[in-house]
Amino acid sequence: MEIVSQHACFGGLQQFYRHHSNEIGLPMKFSVFLPPQARQGQVCPAVFYLAGLTCSEETLAIKAGAQRVAAREGIILISPDTSPRGAGIPGESDEWDFGVGAGFYVDATREPWRSHYRMFSYITCELYPLMVERFGLDRNRVGIMGHSMGGHGALVLALRRQDLFRSVSALAPIAAPIYCPWGETAFTRYLGDRVENWAEYDATELMKRCDHAPYPAGILIDQGLDDKFLAAQLNPHMFEAACAQVGQPLTLRRHRDYNHGYYFVSSFIEDHLMHHAGQLQRCP
Amino acid sequence: MEIVSQHACFGGLQQFYRHHSNEIGLPMKFSVFLPPQARQGQVCPAVFYLAGLTCSEETLAIKAGAQRVAAREGIILISPDTSPRGAGIPGESDEWDFGVGAGFYVDATREPWRSHYRMFSYITCELYPLMVERFGLDRNRVGIMGHSMGGHGALVLALRRQDLFRSVSALAPIAAPIYCPWGETAFTRYLGDRVENWAEYDATELMKRCDHAPYPAGILIDQGLDDKFLAAQLNPHMFEAACAQVGQPLTLRRHRDYNHGYYFVSSFIEDHLMHHAGQLQRCP
Numbered sequence: 001m002e003i004v005s006q007h008a009c010f011g012g013l014q015q016f017y018r019h020h021s022n023e024i025g026l027p028m029k030f031s032v033f034l035p036p037q038a039r040q041g042q043v044c045p046a047v048f049y050l051a052g053l054t055c056s057e058e059t060l061a062i063k064a065g066a067q068r069v070a071a072r073e074g075i076i077l078i079s080p081d082t083s084p085r086g087a088g089i090p091g092e093s094d095e096w097d098f099g100v101g102a103g104f105y106v107d108a109t110r111e112p113w114r115s116h117y118r119m120f121s122y123i124t125c126e127l128y129p130l131m132v133e134r135f136g137l138d139r140n141r142v143g144i145m146g147h148s149m150g151g152h153g154a155l156v157l158a159l160r161r162q163d164l165f166r167s168v169s170a171l172a173p174i175a176a177p178i179y180c181p182w183g184e185t186a187f188t189r190y191l192g193d194r195v196e197n198w199a200e201y202d203a204t205e206l207m208k209r210c211d212h213a214p215y216p217a218g219i220l221i222d223q224g225l226d227d228k229f230l231a232a233q234l235n236p237h238m239f240e241a242a243c244a245q246v247g248q249p250l251t252l253r254r255h256r257d258y259n260h261g262y263y264f265v266s267s268f269i270e271d272h273l274m275h276h277a278g279q280l281q282r283c284p
Numbered sequence: 285m286e287i288v289s290q291h292a293c294f295g296g297l298q299q300f301y302r303h304h305s306n307e308i309g310l311p312m313k314f315s316v317f318l319p320p321q322a323r324q325g326q327v328c329p330a331v332f333y334l335a336g337l338t339c340s341e342e343t344l345a346i347k348a349g350a351q352r353v354a355a356r357e358g359i360i361l362i363s364p365d366t367s368p369r370g371a372g373i374p375g376e377s378d379e380w381d382f383g384v385g386a387g388f389y390v391d392a393t394r395e396p397w398r399s400h401y402r403m404f405s406y407i408t409c410e411l412y413p414l415m416v417e418r419f420g421l422d423r424n425r426v427g428i429m430g431h432s433m434g435g436h437g438a439l440v441l442a443l444r445r446q447d448l449f450r451s452v453s454a455l456a457p458i459a460a461p462i463y464c465p466w467g468e469t470a471f472t473r474y475l476g477d478r479v480e481n482w483a484e485y486d487a488t489e490l491m492k493r494c495d496h497a498p499y500p501a502g503i504l505i506d507q508g509l510d511d512k513f514l515a516a517q518l519n520p521h522m523f524e525a526a527c528a529q530v531g532q533p534l535t536l537r538r539h540r541d542y543n544h545g546y547y548f549v550s551s552f553i554e555d556h557l558m559h560h561a562g563q564l565q566r567c568p
Contacts (some may be wrong), residue, residue: 007543008548009551062346067551259292262353266349267292267351
């Protein structure tokens with residue numbers, strides 16, 4: 001685990017790391033923002049942030065304006081890259097919505113993807129324990145959030161690994177990937193033709209299977225109504241219906257005029273970090 | 285004047301424009317953030333932001349996190365590109381610190397630069413009046429700030445055009461370009477060998493020539509002490525001495541650990557916008 005660069009920011013430290021991932025079988029990068037409280041030795045709550053298509057471990061740090069709030073609230077921010085890079089699979093960089101930059105937070109089961117494209121296990125079984133070990137995360141105070149493809153990832157990881165995450169939120173998530181072109185394309189190629197194998201990576205299907213609310217304190221989702229991907233790709237109403245069916249409290253806010261990008265994300269990131277801060281707060 | 289794109293952001297509107305510039309003789313781009321108050325028809329104070337080497341009209345909007353404060357305080361943010369693009373001068377893109385992305389906010393007098401590289405006149409004589417005309421700026425409530433090369437630009441424009449600007453601040457400015465390699469290289473090629481022709485673009489020299497404090501309410505400068513360009517290129521102490529000589533109030537804050545980039549800029553942008561808001565406030 002090697003520091004690529006680090007930068008003082010709002011009294012904390014924005015760090016970029018590279019390490020060899022056993023799950024991925026390649027070097028992987030991630031970013032960590034340490035608030036001043038963590039630098040002073042306090043055990044702080046942490047939030048994983050999963051980024052969207054074409055993004056990287058740098059996107060949150062550069063574009064979201066999250067460090068100000070994280071510094072004030074004493075939250076550690078951890079953001080992994082969005083896919084393996086350098087696997088050498090022919091054509092892996094040819095499409096912006098599949099392959100490099102588009103790992104969809106799944107463990108691929110099909111060739112030629114299955115040996116490297118294992119973002120689900122990378123984050124849950126390797127990066128998370130590494131963060132606990134190196135930064136002393138309190139496993140009872142870790143949340144997860146994400147944007148777009150990363151919103152899908154955050155919801156899926158939170159629903160499948162409730163042992164790891166205590167709070168979850170998403171910005172413009174791909175909320176029912178089975179039922180949208182992005183998800184169909186990616187899941188067919190990463191997971192194969194059999195749709196029954198896709199459900200474990202679909203937040204709406206996972207929620208429907210719950211016999212009680214998995215996050216009783218509530219899930220927060222923000223969605224822009226001028227988002228060009230909303231109608232065809234995102235389907236927040238399907239996740240909303242699944243939450244209602246299960247009795248899962250959901251705050252789904254629909255915002256007129258906002259589109260899909262980081263001008264939207266940055267406008268609402270403070271609300272998301274406060275959502276996590278509120279749910280993760282405990283006496284020290 | 286054509287809108288390239290616009291995005292809802294913090295209740296305001298982040299816009300990107302392209303227009304034909306008569307001063308530059310080429311199309312130029314700039315960005316405007318309109319706070320909610322401006323969209324509702326209020327006349328708002330405005331701050332021009334000049335970006336640094338390699339940056340563009342997008343940099344402030346993407347990296348600085350300024351819209352949140354501008355939306356709260358009702359400030360219009362205007363940020364031009366950092367040089368002409370597409371002039372077709374051989375080698376103009378070969379160096380990151382000269383030519384494209386490095387206009388140094390001067391009007392070049394030497395071939396082959398002098399017909400297009402006219403950023404000083406572009407901003408003061410063309411973009412500023414255009415903004416007054418199109419966005420109804422109140423000429424008594426316009427400030428200017430910048431980062432690095434843009435900090436140099438902001439100080440120079442503010443000192444030479446006190447009729448246009450009422451407040452000025454800078455983050456890690458090239459504060460005495462005559463006495464640093466970046467400035468020597470750029471001014472030699474844009475302005476020629478005669479150093480006496482450079483002084484009108486050197487904030488420290490311009491300040492020394494003042495017979496009274498040009499900004500009696502004070503100038504704000506922030507500087508990181510872990511900035512790798514500080515020792516060789518920036519020279520804030522020379523500007524500080526010139527201010528002292530003239531009686532110009534200057535708040536020059538030196539910050540341990542901070543470097544030259546936008547993790548530094550974003551950490552202190554709120555203080556700068558509040559500096560301008562305080563000096564530009566007037567009864568409506």
